[in-house]
Amino acid sequence: MTDAPLPEERTRTLAEKVWDRHLVAKGENGTPDLIYIDLHLVHEVTSPQAFDGLRLAGRPVRRPDLTIATEDHNTPTLAIDRPIADLTSRTQIETLRRNCEEFGIRLHSLGDIEQGIVHVVGPQLGLTQPGITVVCGDSHTSTHGAFGAMALGIGTSEVEHVMATQTLSLKPFKTMAITVDGTLRPGVTAKDIILAVIAKIGTGGGQGYVLEYRGSAIRALSMEGRMTICNMSIEAGARAGMVAPDAITYDYLRGRAHAPEGQDWFDAVAYWDTLATDDGAVFDAEVFLDADTLEPFVTWGTNPGQGVSLSGDVPNPAGIVDANERSAAERALEYMDLAAGTPMKDIRVDTVFLGSCTNSRVEDLRAAAEIIRGRTLAPGVRMLVVPGSARVRIEAEAEGLDRIFTDFGAEWRFAGCSMCLGMNPDQLAPGERCASTSNRNFEGRQGKGGRTHLVSPLVAAATAIRGTLSSPWDLAQDGEKK
Amino acid sequence: MEKFTTVTGVALPLRRSNVDTDQIIPAVYLKRVTKTGFEDALFARWRADPDFVLNDPVYAGARVLVAGADFGTGSSREHAVWALRDYGFDVVLSPRFGDIFRGNSGKQGLLAGQISEADAQRLWDIIEADPGVELTVDLVSRTARVGALTVPFEIDDYTRWRLLEGLDDIGLTLRDESRIAEFESQREPWRPRTLPARQVSL
Ligand code: SF4
Numbered sequence: 001m002t003d004a005p006l007p008e009e010r011t012r013t014l015a016e017k018v019w020d021r022h023l024v025a026k027g028e029n030g031t032p033d034l035i036y037i038d039l040h041l042v043h044e045v046t047s048p049q050a051f052d053g054l055r056l057a058g059r060p061v062r063r064p065d066l067t068i069a070t071e072d073h074n075t076p077t078l079a080i081d082r083p084i085a086d087l088t089s090r091t092q093i094e095t096l097r098r099n100c101e102e103f104g105i106r107l108h109s110l111g112d113i114e115q116g117i118v119h120v121v122g123p124q125l126g127l128t129q130p131g132i133t134v135v136c137g138d139s140h141t142s143t144h145g146a147f148g149a150m151a152l153g154i155g156t157s158e159v160e161h162v163m164a165t166q167t168l169s170l171k172p173f174k175t176m177a178i179t180v181d182g183t184l185r186p187g188v189t190a191k192d193i194i195l196a197v198i199a200k201i202g203t204g205g206g207q208g209y210v211l212e213y214r215g216s217a218i219r220a221l222s223m224e225g226r227m228t229i230c231n232m233s234i235e236a237g238a239r240a241g242m243v244a245p246d247a248i249t250y251d252y253l254r255g256r257a258h259a260p261e262g263q264d265w266f267d268a269v270a271y272w273d274t275l276a277t278d279d280g281a282v283f284d285a286e287v288f289l290d291a292d293t294l295e296p297f298v299t300w301g302t303n304p305g306q307g308v309s310l311s312g313d314v315p316n317p318a319g320i321v322d323a324n325e326r327s328a329a330e331r332a333l334e335y336m337d338l339a340a341g342t343p344m345k346d347i348r349v350d351t352v353f354l355g356s357c358t359n360s361r362v363e364d365l366r367a368a369a370e371i372i373r374g375r376t377l378a379p380g381v382r383m384l385v386v387p388g389s390a391r392v393r394i395e396a397e398a399e400g401l402d403r404i405f406t407d408f409g410a411e412w413r414f415a416g417c418s419m420c421l422g423m424n425p426d427q428l429a430p431g432e433r434c435a436s437t438s439n440r441n442f443e444g445r446q447g448k449g450g451r452t453h454l455v456s457p458l459v460a461a462a463t464a465i466r467g468t469l470s471s472p473w474d475l476a477q478d479g480e481k482k
Numbered sequence: 483m484e485k486f487t488t489v490t491g492v493a494l495p496l497r498r499s500n501v502d503t504d505q506i507i508p509a510v511y512l513k514r515v516t517k518t519g520f521e522d523a524l525f526a527r528w529r530a531d532p533d534f535v536l537n538d539p540v541y542a543g544a545r546v547l548v549a550g551a552d553f554g555t556g557s558s559r560e561h562a563v564w565a566l567r568d569y570g571f572d573v574v575l576s577p578r579f580g581d582i583f584r585g586n587s588g589k590q591g592l593l594a595g596q597i598s599e600a601d602a603q604r605l606w607d608i609i610e611a612d613p614g615v616e617l618t619v620d621l622v623s624r625t626a627r628v629g630a631l632t633v634p635f636e637i638d639d640y641t642r643w644r645l646l647e648g649l650d651d652i653g654l655t656l657r658d659e660s661r662i663a664e665f666e667s668q669r670e671p672w673r674p675r676t677l678p679a680r681q682v683s684l
């Protein structure tokens with residue numbers, strides 16, 4: 001609760017409701033609001049300098065009981081029982097361990113069942129809940145918005161600020177409704193929705209906004225699908241993405257380790273039920289997307305907004321009106337070594353990466369396994385399957401998914417960020433081309449000189465079978481031809 | 483943090499838009515645990531190209547970076563700001579910034595000033611016509627001046643005030659400590675806690 005008057009009388013959006021509920025102090029004369037943070041997720045890369053700052057100032061972590069850490073960005077996905085070979089990676093992990101010990105922070109280290117990508121771990125533990133504020137020194141914190149939480153990626157100075165004060169100084173954001181109505185065809189997924197949204201509004205289109213995903217196609221998605229969509233909100237430049245909680249959210253949460261229990265559960269649900277955007281609430285901007293006509297979507301360039309339907313061609317930069325975008329497209333095609341007009345489906349890949357906080361939950365692995373079951377990997381292609389967390393890995397193994405992947409010819413790895421950003425040895429070689437279920441196709445993101453096409457798990461699986469960018473629809477056609 | 487009023491120094495033209503933080507500092511450099519010494523990491527991939535503008539000795543010691551639109555998008559890594567600071571930059575001017583990058587900048591005394599696309603063009607033209615020319619950035623009047631050209635830039639009032647005063651964010655917030663404590667005393671009991679750790683079996 002807050003001592004500022006709750007503007008109960010006006011209609012509000014989901015984002016505004018969560019904001020209002022966390023107001024510690026309202027800013028005056030252009031100063032930002034002070035917002036309380038319910039949950040702080042920590043990992044090894046963006047925290048050492050923050051812990052150092054605390055130490056220098058002689059400050060404790062204010063709320064260790066609202067803070068949790070895991071190791072993910074640097075961790076190896078092979079031989080995790082051996083010391084980390086890369087010395088700087090090892091130092092960073094060891095630094096996190098020492099800091100967590102010193103400041104009393106719960107840490108899930110390599111080898112622990114709850115270790116994994118920070119954005120997979122929070123929801124899996126039931127810590128990510130509707131109507132909370134979540135922060136992490138990582139831009140893909142937006143993932144947690146799938147639960148109707150306000151989830152913000154922050155920088156290291158802000159990490160230190162939250163550690164010291166459990167608050168953040170923030171200016172209110174604008175709100176944007178992204179309404180996706182209709183029914184996805186089989187073979188089309190949440191990943192295709194969000195890639196299409198970003199291609200539509202651009203990598204800067206969401207700047208300054210919190211996006212709220214609405215409409216029948218969003219309501220029909222599983223929590224995993226909603227997380228995939230919210231995850232990539234940052235790729236549209238947005239501060240956060242949110243989905244109002246509903247029965248699907250509650251079903252996902254019930255029984256998880258840190259979900260409320262007993263009377264607390266009913267009290268929580270009573271609050272969660274009030275979160276949905278009021279009828280008549282006004283968004284600062286609105287975007288519409290038709291789910292019925294959506295096709296599997298892939299990127300051709302070096303930012304996530306440079307995407308087309310898989311059935312389309314590499315665009316011709318000459319046809320782009322905006323001069324900035326045109327030169328960006330020219331640069332991208334040169335880097336990607338693609339010629340304008342090439343059908344996307346003719347593009348051969350060397351590597352397929354199934355993983356990252358966008359698409360590494362057990363549902364993603366299941367969907368890909370379903371497609372590759374009983375088939376073999378295209379010659380000359382390598383496929384890496386990296387579960388989002390140790391728990392996901394164990395769950396997948398209990399279902400036999402690991403066998404499906406290894407029989408297919410893919411590598412079954414331990415959990416972590418892995419080839420999403422190549423901080424560990426999982427990297428593309430220069431010039432290598434990859435179909436990746438991750439979220440960023442920036443130059444060199446997956447390894448120096450590597451070329452990334454962002455795809456859904458289904459497209460990743462079909463591509464691994466055919467060796468060229470493909471969707472499950474193409475597999476069906478191959479079947480008919482035989 | 484030191485107080486920021488004006489800066490005069492060599493301006494470096496970066497005629498590229500969408501310079502994301504992966505380009506400003508590639509992920510391999512994020513393994514360090516220190517907060518300084520990132521100057522070698524700045525634009526590391528592009529610097530491998532001898533023709534990259536940062537390698538041009540005429541711009542040695544540059545303090546003002548004039549970049550294309552959407553500078554600092556992508557990853558939240560504050561290292562991007564540290565790398566720019568360590569290299570010697572005090573100011574980045576661009577028609578549009580990634581939100582997180584802009585927030586991080588203000589906290590490290592890096593001025594992220596927003597200019598119009600047309601002014602970016604004008605600045606580039608002048609700087610390239612007279613490489614090594616010094617540019618003056620005045621935070622009080624929110625203007626950048628080079629030769630006969632003066633262009634306005636935008637920065638929000640709060641960040642400007644903090645930069646002018648050289649204020650530490652955490653100290654500022656802790657002045658409100660009693661309000662934080664009061665807020666905490668009224669939080670709902672069912673809100674999640676990480677401690678004590680709970681476990682459920684598979
Ligand atoms: S999986 Fe990739 S995007 Fe997600 S947290 Fe790790 S590095 Fe960041």
